[in-house]
Amino acid sequence: MKEILVAGGGIGGLAAALALALKGRRVRVLEKAAEFGEIGYGIQMGPNVSRMLERLGVLEAIEAHAFFPEALIFADALDNTEITRIAVGKFFRERYGYRYFVVHRRDLHGEILAACRRQEGIALETSRGVADFEQRGDAVLVRCEGGQEYEGAALVGADGLRSVVRQAVIGDGAPRVAGHYVYRGVVPMDEIAERSRADAMTIWGGPDLHMVQYRLRGGTVMNNVATIVSKRFRRGEKDAGAPDELQETFARADPHVRELLKYVSRERNWVLHDREPVTNWSKGRVTLLGDAAHPTLQYLAQGAQMAIEDAVVLAEKVASHDFAEAFLAYQRERMNRTARVVLSSRVFGEVLHADGGARELRNDYCRARNPDQCPEVDWLYRGI
Ligand SMILES: Cc1cc2nc3c(=O)[nH]c(=O)nc-3n(C[C@H](O)[C@H](O)[C@H](O)COP(=O)(O)OP(=O)(O)OC[C@H]3O[C@@H](n4cnc5c(N)ncnc54)[C@H](O)[C@@H]3O)c2cc1C
Numbered sequence: 001m002k003e004i005l006v007a008g009g010g011i012g013g014l015a016a017a018l019a020l021a022l023k024g025r026r027v028r029v030l031e032k033a034a035e036f037g038e039i040g041y042g043i044q045m046g047p048n049v050s051r052m053l054e055r056l057g058v059l060e061a062i063e064a065h066a067f068f069p070e071a072l073i074f075a076d077a078l079d080n081t082e083i084t085r086i087a088v089g090k091f092f093r094e095r096y097g098y099r100y101f102v103v104h105r106r107d108l109h110g111e112i113l114a115a116c117r118r119q120e121g122i123a124l125e126t127s128r129g130v131a132d133f134e135q136r137g138d139a140v141l142v143r144c145e146g147g148q149e150y151e152g153a154a155l156v157g158a159d160g161l162r163s164v165v166r167q168a169v170i171g172d173g174a175p176r177v178a179g180h181y182v183y184r185g186v187v188p189m190d191e192i193a194e195r196s197r198a199d200a201m202t203i204w205g206g207p208d209l210h211m212v213q214y215r216l217r218g219g220t221v222m223n224n225v226a227t228i229v230s231k232r233f234r235r236g237e238k239d240a241g242a243p244d245e246l247q248e249t250f251a252r253a254d255p256h257v258r259e260l261l262k263y264v265s266r267e268r269n270w271v272l273h274d275r276e277p278v279t280n281w282s283k284g285r286v287t288l289l290g291d292a293a294h295p296t297l298q299y300l301a302q303g304a305q306m307a308i309e310d311a312v313v314l315a316e317k318v319a320s321h322d323f324a325e326a327f328l329a330y331q332r333e334r335m336n337r338t339a340r341v342v343l344s345s346r347v348f349g350e351v352l353h354a355d356g357g358a359r360e361l362r363n364d365y366c367r368a369r370n371p372d373q374c375p376e377v378d379w380l381y382r383g384i
Pocket of ligand 1: 289
């Protein structure tokens with residue numbers, strides 16, 4: 001049996017390679033970058049993904065790097081008051097079977113990569129940007145930017161937000177730019193002055209802004225993320241999301257929240273994107289996975305988790321069907337759940353960034369919540 005080709009060696013592509021290899025398939029990962037890697041910031045992992053990581057045999061290794069917050073706290077950025085919390089320890093273990101954790105992206109990606117390297121059936125290649133492909137009977141011929149060619153039994157496009165494979169399968173052009181700009185920074189704990197909520201994952205929401213803080217690497221460093229919804233972007237102006245707009249937008253925040261901006265680097269920012277959910281992301285022996293299939297805004301913190309869930313479901317379907325059928329069965333199972341993440345993330349973003357009456361309504365609703373329940377995301381955390 002020919003090997004399965006996977007375009008992209010991010011979290012999604014590597015998880016797919018591992019899941020397929022664990023089902024006895026030979027896999028070749030073609031990664032465009034010169035090295036496998038991830039950016040140096042944190043990522044949140046809900047209980048839904050822990051079950052998947054356990055099935056992939058990597059949960060324990062990843063948890064060894066993780067930080068387990070005692071609660072997810074939501075605070076109002078305008079006055080720094082706590083509005084609500086979700087107690088993610090005992091309650092999560094009892095209801096969902098797993099805790100909520102946060103982890104450095106490089107530790108997460110690195111452990112999945114290490115597990116792939118331990119699988120004889122996985123070949124890992126870098127500097128192999130997939131340029132195009134052709135389906136020929138029972139094979140897919142993939143051509144890389146450097147001219148290399150590979151023949152595989154199937155192709156999984158896990159090549160991210162600007163997926164080349166997606167353009168051949170769906171052809172819907174560039175992703176939607178949301179105009180939300182993100183600044184990040186990781187600093188040692190001894191540089192963090194105010195630590196009263198340091199054992200939690202805290203999110204401060206405010207008009208067109210929010211700030212997130214949580215610890216990483218066994219609690220030794222603090223991950224800081226500041227996001228603004230850019231007015232300049234809405235007006236079509238230049239310099240949307242630039243550092244001075246970050247500062248301007250946070251001018252309304254409580255001084256303590258504004259102070260946290262010193263922990264984020266101004267050297268680089270990320271603009272958020274997503275896409276409208278689609279009803280078909282497979283064509284014959286080619287399918288998509290992760291951000292290539294259903295990129296989402298960050299407001300449920302689930303993009304990578306959806307990619308990992310995709311990987312597990314994909315491998316299960318491939319184990320029991322031929323490729324074209326397996327890919328249709330896979331996308332059928334994943335379509336509504338991932339669409340719900342994409343669409344709910346937009347709504348969560350609006351609620352988080354509310355002002356005026358909408359802010360009052362949000363805060364009243366949230367204050368009445370029971371910290372030992374989370375009906376808003378129960379469907380998500382119960383998992384698959
Ligand atoms: C600010 C922010 C915060 C986030 N927080 C969270 C969070 O807390 N929890 C969570 O689950 N998710 C979070 N996400 C989402 C998460 O980062 C992504 O959904 C996830 O990384 C997608 O993984 P992927 O493997 O599908 O794509 P990518 O990580 O984009 O990987 C794609 C890979 O393909 C390679 N590639 C690209 N083109 C080609 C090509 N032509 N040929 C071969 N290789 C190619 C790239 O080099 C890359 O290695 C966040 C996103 C943002 C922006």
